[in-house]
Structure formats: structure tokens, C-alpha cells
Amino acid sequence: MLRSLILMIEHTGNGGLSQYTYNLCKALTRAGQKICLWTARGYEIQDADKEFRAERIFNRYATNPFKLVKAAQELAKRPPDIIHFQGATRAEYHLFLLGLLRLFLKAPVVYTVHDAAHPVSRRPKRRALNLLYRCTDQLIVHAEHNKRLLITDYQVDPAKVEVVPHGNYLFYTELAPSLNREELKKHPGQKNILFFGIITPRKGLIHLIRAFQAVHAAIPDSKLLIVGHPYEDPSQYLREIERLHLTEAVYTRFSYVPLEEVPGYFRAADVVVLPYVEVFQSGVLQLAYAFGKPVVVTNCGGMPEVVEEGKSGFIVPAGDAASLGAAILALLKSPDLGQRMGQYAKKLAETTYSWDGIARRTLEVYEKNKGSLDFSYHTCV
Incomplete structure (x- = not known):
């Protein structure tokens, strides 16, 4: 042209x-x-x-x-x-x-x-x-x-x-992080599960919180990071976290995250989860790929066209907390699998996207x- x-x-x-x-x-x-x-x-x-x-x-x-x-x-x-x-x-x-x-x-x-x-x-x-x-x-x-x-x-x-x-969002990987990884990962054995992005009912966060109950019971060193600006009252999520006795195992930041602080959260993550119940497409998915992180997503919208099942992540039914938890556990219990998936995701970011x-x-x-x-x-x- x-x-x-x-x-x-x-x-x-x-x-x-x-x-x-x-x-x-x-x-x-x-x-x-x-x-x-x-x-x-x-x-x-x-x-x-x-x-x-x-x-x-x-x-x-x-x-x-x-x-x-x-x-x-x-x-x-x-x-x-x-x-x-x-x-x-x-x-x-x-x-x-x-x-x-x-x-x-x-x-x-x-x-x-x-x-x-x-x-x-x-x-x-x-x-x-x-x-x-x-x-x-x-x-x-x-x-x-x-x-x-x-x-x-x-x-x-x-x-x-x-x-x-x-x-892709590879340009994020070139930014100097203003948030230290150590602030989010207190010791090497801690396993971080990241939910990132704006929070609305269709993002399915409530299902991830419920799935995390089983994950934390199986891996006590696991931590759920909930990071994003809420377009609804976040108190319902805090109540559910408290009801499930997960308060000490969940980190929350209910606010917009400036550009320079984004890399810190993804570098600290072991797996990025998108538990959406309705979606068109997701930039968060490309963020996870850019940082070489395996993903767990639902079978909503265009996400199954981006995630290669068993290669860059897992795809589970939307709204199914049990399947969500099982997929997260499969990655956290097998660090080699998570690493291979993350490497493949990064390759997709560099080539296909x-x-x-x-x-x-x-x-x-x-x-x-x-x-x-x-x-x-x-x-x-």
C-alpha cells in the first residue's frame, strides 16, 4: 500500500x-x-x-x-x-x-x-x-x-x-518495573495466581475466588492476586473471601494500575487466570503471553482461538469453579509444565501476534x- x-x-x-x-x-x-x-x-x-x-x-x-x-x-x-x-x-x-x-x-x-x-x-x-x-x-x-x-x-x-x-504487549517487558517482585512473592515457594484488569460481573471473579478455596487447601503457599479497577462494588468479593476464610491468602488492589506498575504483577505471577463468563476478546491474555505466563481461561468469546489447549494454557467451561481450580492446580503442581507453557505463550506473542x-x-x-x-x-x- x-x-x-x-x-x-x-x-x-x-x-x-x-x-x-x-x-x-x-x-x-x-x-x-x-x-x-x-x-x-x-x-x-x-x-x-x-x-x-x-x-x-x-x-x-x-x-x-x-x-x-x-x-x-x-x-x-x-x-x-x-x-x-x-x-x-x-x-x-x-x-x-x-x-x-x-x-x-x-x-x-x-x-x-x-x-x-x-x-x-x-x-x-x-x-x-x-x-x-x-x-x-x-x-x-x-x-x-x-x-x-x-x-x-x-x-x-x-x-x-x-x-x-x-x-502482543511485549512493549511492557521493556519497561523498568516500579513494583518489586519481592513485594508480591515473599519467598520462592509461594505460588501466585493473578487476576488482572477491570472488574465487572462478566469477568467471573466470584468463580475464581471460589475455585481458589480448593487450590489454597491443596497448596497452602498459594496466593491469589486480584488487581484492577472495579466498575461495581467490590465489597461482595471481600465478603466472599472472608466467608471462605481466605483473607490472609488474597491480595487485593481495587484501582487502576499505572503503566509502569503493570510488569511487577505479571513477573510475580505463576499463572494468569481469566475466569470470564462473557467476553469479546482480552488484552490481558496478550499481557500474560508477553511475560511468558501460562493461562487458564474459559471457553468464552474469542479466547479459545488464542489459547492452544495444553500448549499455552488450559480452557475450562465458564462458571465452573471446580474445573477452574483443577486447571490451576495442574499448573501449580507441575512447575515444568507451567514453564513450558509460558515459553510457548511467549513464542506466540513474538510470532503469531x-x-x-x-x-x-x-x-x-x-x-x-x-x-x-x-x-x-x-x-x-
Whole structure:
């Protein structure tokens, strides 16, 4: 693909979505493309080495519309060839932003769907997503499962959806950790089980806590690390931990973890567990692979397409605490098995999920749409 100007839009400025976008922008730049990233104030990677332009446009969801208009007018002087949204939440906001950009820019719109609402449990969000998907020219998802979901539950044209895997998070391994491993692992015999990331009901944390009761009974030196920002009241988890007499065996940090502190948790982990009951795809899984850690995941969403059973981790039924505990114990009781799985996971991160490969596949999507506007432009302006 010839050199193009790509407007990349990521409105959060921190967390997994921001980090994903940063890595994609770097890889596209290495592939010869020119990138203009619109991100948020307080962009957490602002001091990192990068070869693309990052403009701090957004104030999360409270951005001044006049500031957006001014930025769009300025960009219209040298319009982009492609507009690429990174989307996970707040479809209504992206619809507004897309409509505004359409007034000034006539470029095809690619939208990466990092998450989608369940068709029953979140109907208002589903309606907004239906409209958003119709108003974009191309959709990218990270797994075949997710493509099928968009086709069956959102009636998206199959030709409009391309599968591009989630790239690795190896850049984390190059950060100087600000959290000492020794703070989380008091002695060499301690076995750490890590749950990491935002906490919501669909993350299935309650099942992991219950599974840990059997794990701790079998391995008294085991410890469960629960680390992440809760989007619900975490007291229910603390009550369950206390009810199961696990208070001394569980470490909790209910807050957002700054970029530089993330490596410490993964380096201290013996196994990373994703007990989700509903998921689209997971960046935490790629974090575990980057640090060479074996994983235990559930058979939800696109995760079974990333985890190779018995090679990079184990896959168990969602909501099954007994199976979850058995898989964790199998890894903790066999350090050699865990080490082999971790090494294989790291190899997958370096090869299958390399950002240069992800960039090539993304450019193929751009090439498919460059220079043309779908019917969506005329129906959604």
C-alpha cells in the first residue's frame, strides 16, 4: 500500500485500548504510513518513544464540541485517506463524533470492535451499536467468534467484517518495573495466581475466588492476586473471601494500575487466570503471553482461538469453579509444565501476534476501502 495519512481515533488516553492503539500506530508507521492519533488529555504514553503525531483532543466523554470542530477543520486542509476508530464503549459518543467528522472529511471509516453488548442484557447499547456498525465502511474484530456474533446478532454483512488478531504487549517487558517482585512473592515457594484488569460481573471473579478455596487447601503457599479497577462494588468479593476464610491468602488492589506498575504483577505471577463468563476478546491474555505466563481461561468469546489447549494454557467451561481450580492446580503442581507453557505463550506473542504482522493485515483492510465510500456515508451523514 502506498503511503497514506491515517487518522486514528482513541478517546480514552489510558488503559488497554490506549496501549493497543499505540502499538498499532507504531507498527503502521514502520510500514511506511503517516499517522495522526487523536487521543485524550493525560495520554499515559506521551513520554514514550514514538514516530507518529499524537494530538490530545479528548476529555473522555466531556470534550468541547467546538474543539472537535476546530480540529476537524484543521485536518481537512490535508484530509486523511482513512479514518480508523478504536471502539470499546459508548457507541453513542462515537456516533456523534462520526457524524461530526463526516461534515468535514470524506474518507472511508474503519472501526475496530473491541467489545460488543450482549444482544439481550444491554438492549440500549445494542441499538446504538447497530447504527454505528451500519454507519461505518469496514469493521475489524479480533476473532472469528466475534465476526459470527456481529453477523448473527447485529445483522452485519459478512463482507463488511475482517478478522485481525489482537497484537502482543511485549512493549511492557521493556519497561523498568516500579513494583518489586519481592513485594508480591515473599519467598520462592509461594505460588501466585493473578487476576488482572477491570472488574465487572462478566469477568467471573466470584468463580475464581471460589475455585481458589480448593487450590489454597491443596497448596497452602498459594496466593491469589486480584488487581484492577472495579466498575461495581467490590465489597461482595471481600465478603466472599472472608466467608471462605481466605483473607490472609488474597491480595487485593481495587484501582487502576499505572503503566509502569503493570510488569511487577505479571513477573510475580505463576499463572494468569481469566475466569470470564462473557467476553469479546482480552488484552490481558496478550499481557500474560508477553511475560511468558501460562493461562487458564474459559471457553468464552474469542479466547479459545488464542489459547492452544495444553500448549499455552488450559480452557475450562465458564462458571465452573471446580474445573477452574483443577486447571490451576495442574499448573501449580507441575512447575515444568507451567514453564513450558509460558515459553510457548511467549513464542506466540513474538510470532503469531507480532505487531508487524497485525499492521500488514490492517493495511489490507485499508487497501480494500481506500478511495471509496460505502453506502453508509450517504445514510448516516
